[in-house]
Amino acid sequence: MLEIPTMLLRLSPIALLAACSVAPDTASAPTRVGGSPATFVADLTVARAPFRDVQVDWKQRLDQPYVFVEARGNYTHVGRSLERVFALAAAEGLEPSGAPFALYYDDPGKVAVDELRLRACLPLARPFETRGELRYDVLESTTVAYAFIAGPYPEVPRSYPALFSYLARMDWVENGPIREIYLVNPGEVQDFAELVTEVQVPATAAR
Numbered sequence: 001m002l003e004i005p006t007m008l009l010r011l012s013p014i015a016l017l018a019a020c021s022v023a024p025d026t027a028s029a030p031t032r033v034g035g036s037p038a039t040f041v042a043d044l045t046v047a048r049a050p051f052r053d054v055q056v057d058w059k060q061r062l063d064q065p066y067v068f069v070e071a072r073g074n075y076t077h078v079g080r081s082l083e084r085v086f087a088l089a090a091a092e093g094l095e096p097s098g099a100p101f102a103l104y105y106d107d108p109g110k111v112a113v114d115e116l117r118l119r120a121c122l123p124l125a126r127p128f129e130t131r132g133e134l135r136y137d138v139l140e141s142t143t144v145a146y147a148f149i150a151g152p153y154p155e156v157p158r159s160y161p162a163l164f165s166y167l168a169r170m171d172w173v174e175n176g177p178i179r180e181i182y183l184v185n186p187g188e189v190q191d192f193a194e195l196v197t198e199v200q201v202p203a204t205a206a207r
Contacts, residue, residue, distance in 0.1 A: 054162035056147045058170070061200065064139040067094065067128055068103075068119040078102050081120035088134040089122050097125040103177040119177075142176065144200040152192040156180060156199060163201050176202030
C-alpha cells in the first residue's frame, strides 16, 4: 500500500519575503503528452478548494537548469536557504528565469530531522559554472503529478494526501524529490490566502 509522507509544516512567510522576488514560473507547466496544455491557473477557484478537494493532474515536466544551495535539517528552515540562494545568485549577477522552488528529498516521518535533505533553487535559462556554495544542476524531464495550491506556504503539505492518492489511482509511485514552486511573492499580497504554490511529485509505474 502506498504510504503518504508525513511532511511537517514549514516555510515562514516572513522569511520568504526577501526570497520570493521573481515572476511566476509559467514555463513550469508544459504541454502534457497526449493531452491539452497545462498552464498556470488564471482563475484560482480550483486552487482555493479545500485540501480534500485538491485538483491533481499529470504532465511531462521539461528539463530545468537551476542553481541551488543544499541544506540538512528541519524543513522549517527552508526560508533561510532560499534567502541564501538569492544572495549568492545576485552576487554572481544571475537572473532567475522563473519562480524559486525547493526540492524535498526525505519524509520527516521516516528520516531524523537532522538528516533531512533539501535544495533551495532558482531556475536559470542557461548553464552556470559552479562556484563555491552555489551549485548547478538540471532537473530532468519526467512525468509528474501536480496541483496548484492557494494559501499560506506552511499549509502546502496538507495537499500531499490528494497527490499521493492520485498516484495510487494511476498505479504510480513517487520517483524523486517533491518540488514546491512558490509562484507568488508574499511581499506583494495583502492576504497570505493569495499565495499560490505548484506541487510536483515525480512518478513512475509501480513495479
